[in-house]
Amino acid sequence: MKTAILYLSKHGTTEKVARIIGDKLEEKDAELINLEKVQPSLDQYDRIIIGGSVYAGTVNKKLTSYCIENETLLAQKQLGLFVCGMEPDPDKQQTELETAFPKSLQGKAKATGFMGGEFILEKMNFMERFIVKKIAHTKVSSSNIHEETINLFVEKLKE
Ligand SMILES: Cc1cc2nc3c(=O)[nH]c(=O)nc-3n(C[C@H](O)[C@H](O)[C@H](O)COP(=O)(O)O)c2cc1C
Numbered sequence: 001m002k003t004a005i006l007y008l009s010k011h012g013t014t015e016k017v018a019r020i021i022g023d024k025l026e027e028k029d030a031e032l033i034n035l036e037k038v039q040p041s042l043d044q045y046d047r048i049i050i051g052g053s054v055y056a057g058t059v060n061k062k063l064t065s066y067c068i069e070n071e072t073l074l075a076q077k078q079l080g081l082f083v084c085g086m087e088p089d090p091d092k093q094q095t096e097l098e099t100a101f102p103k104s105l106q107g108k109a110k111a112t113g114f115m116g117g118e119f120i121l122e123k124m125n126f127m128e129r130f131i132v133k134k135i136a137h138t139k140v141s142s143s144n145i146h147e148e149t150i151n152l153f154v155e156k157l158k159e
Pocket residue numbers: 008009010011012013014015052053054055056057058084085086087096116117118119120124127128129131132
């Protein structure tokens with residue numbers, strides 16, 4: 001099975017999670033593709049995993065547009081969809097996940113997941129640091145990547 005893991009990542013967390021997923025899939029040829037740099041031809045892949053991070057409730061618009069533009073092709077693949085974020089409320093996490101991808105693709109996806117995230121203050125600009133301090137009351141960097149959710153996600157894909 002040839003796999004591509006497509007992602008968009010502002011400060012590196014979604015890229016990190018994409019890498020963890022790739023490692024756990026234990027496939028030598030799983031390709032990690034940064035959609036900011038490459039718009040791959042999807043024909044060559046059997047399984048496609050797509051991930052992005054949530055800022056102010058939504059994922060990068062480029063990710064949503066990419067999914068809409070390639071909806072027909074993506075629907076024919078074995079599909080995994082995930083988002084990274086620091087929202088603590090499970091209901092809101094679910095809403096963030098559901099608003100990130102077209103409904104039709106969510107229906108087709110073999111696995112979906114809210115994978116948690118990180119606040120890396122050193123990588124944020126002034127405004128981002130300000131927002132995180134005000135809303136999340138965080139003054140230090142922190143990591144809350146949901147290993148268990150990643151494991152479940154990978155297991156579902158392998159079934
Ligand atoms: C300014 C700002 C706003 C954020 N807003 C949200 C949000 O609305 N919901 C959420 O779940 N996470 C939010 N986050 C957390 C990010 O999704 C988290 O830091 C994620 O790990 C970033 O991944 P990336 O480095 O791949 O972009 C926010 C982070 C920042 C800095």
